[in-house]
Amino acid sequence: MAIPADTSFRTDREFFVDPQRCIGCHACEMACAECETNGQIAMISVEYVQRAASPQTAVQICMHCEEPACAEVCPADAISKDEFGVVHSAATERCIACSNCVLACPFGVPKKIEPQQLMMKCNLCYDRTSAGRKPMCATVCPSGALSYGTRDEIAAARPGSDPVSVFRFGEQTVRTRVHVMMPKGSHLLVVD
Numbered sequence: 001m002a003i004p005a006d007t008s009f010r011t012d013r014e015f016f017v018d019p020q021r022c023i024g025c026h027a028c029e030m031a032c033a034e035c036e037t038n039g040q041i042a043m044i045s046v047e048y049v050q051r052a053a054s055p056q057t058a059v060q061i062c063m064h065c066e067e068p069a070c071a072e073v074c075p076a077d078a079i080s081k082d083e084f085g086v087v088h089s090a091a092t093e094r095c096i097a098c099s100n101c102v103l104a105c106p107f108g109v110p111k112k113i114e115p116q117q118l119m120m121k122c123n124l125c126y127d128r129t130s131a132g133r134k135p136m137c138a139t140v141c142p143s144g145a146l147s148y149g150t151r152d153e154i155a156a157a158r159p160g161s162d163p164v165s166v167f168r169f170g171e172q173t174v175r176t177r178v179h180v181m182m183p184k185g186s187h188l189l190v191v192d
């Protein structure tokens with residue numbers, strides 16, 4: 001698909017999640033919820049990894065999969081992936097709130113919003129990124145757990161890490177637009 005001439009989307013910028021740097025401050029959730037297009041609902045989540053044993057938190061955003069399971073299982077064709085690889089939230093006029101996408105996503109991302117009977121999820125702050133700006137969460141994260149920039153910038157900032165965007169769930173391999181920072185030399189994250 002051709003890239004529109006009237007966009008300021010920076011194709012050289014990518015999203016990098018560095019889970020070990022998350023300090024559980026929830027600033028990302030609060031910033032996301034403030035976006036007027038989200039109806040005060042955060043499209044990013046911060047959870048405790050093992051609450052009884054550790055204060056370690058983990059942050060999860062939509063990984064913008066190359067072959068998004070959410071879109072593949074949607075019977076209403078409400079979820080689309082654009083020319084930049086951004087997987088958009090469900091189109092309001094098409095979504096029938098069946099929850100197929102909620103069940104299919106390997107990362108547990110989409111939320112069915114009951115009052116609106118609509119699936120909502122992160123769309124990479126498309127209103128901002130299409131104007132050449134960073135997603136809100138990456139703008140406010142104080143610890144560098146969330147960053148949006150070029151490969152060169154992340155390589156300079158994290159010399160001991162490599163971005164990984166290939167995930168193995170049992171027999172299934174999922175490739176994503178969003179990267180997780182892993183120890184240097186990593187190419188794959190086996191989730192189970």
Ligand code: SF4
Pocket residue numbers: 061062063064065068069070071087104105106107108109110121
């Ligand atoms: S992470 Fe889940 S919601 Fe996001 S594109 Fe992939 S399957 Fe869809």
Ligand code: SF4
Pocket residue numbers: 021022023024025026027028029046059140141142143144145146
């Ligand atoms: S803003 Fe950054 S450090 Fe704070 S909870 Fe979110 S990801 Fe973690």
